Amino acid sequence: MSFDPALWYxxxxxxxxxxxxxxxxxHVMGxxxxxxxxxxxxxxxLASKWPWLIVLLLELANEAYDLWLERWPSLPMQVGEGLRDLIGTMLLPTILLWVARNRPRLLSGRGR
Known part of the structure; x- marks a missing residue:
């Protein structure tokens, strides 16, 4: 069985x-x-770096895949779109990681 590169798309x-x-x-919800x-x-x-890091690696792989599979007329526009996807995907996970590490009571409600 071979991998079809268009399958993920x-x-x-x-x-x-x-x-x-x-x-x-x-991207945000995912x-x-x-x-x-x-x-x-x-x-x-969520305070562990591992879930966050794996999401980052998967998103970077997804964007690399998009760059490899798709060909836009303007490479800078395509790269910019990929950066927007990266930021959109990672913003909330980054906030959750930061809150879990620095303000855990906001997530658990404990310690009031």
């Missing part, structure tokens, strides 16, 4: 069309959901 399009949400929204799922699977908290 088709999966992303399926999710986009079935939800009706724009890709920016899917980053947070993936961080939560990874923390659960790794049996760690």
């Amino acid at each position: 088709e999966v992303k399009e399926l999710v986009r069309h079935s939800t009706g949400w724009p890709m920016d929204t899917l 980053g947070v959901l993936l961080q939560l799922v990874l923390a659960a699977l790794l049996r760690t908290s």
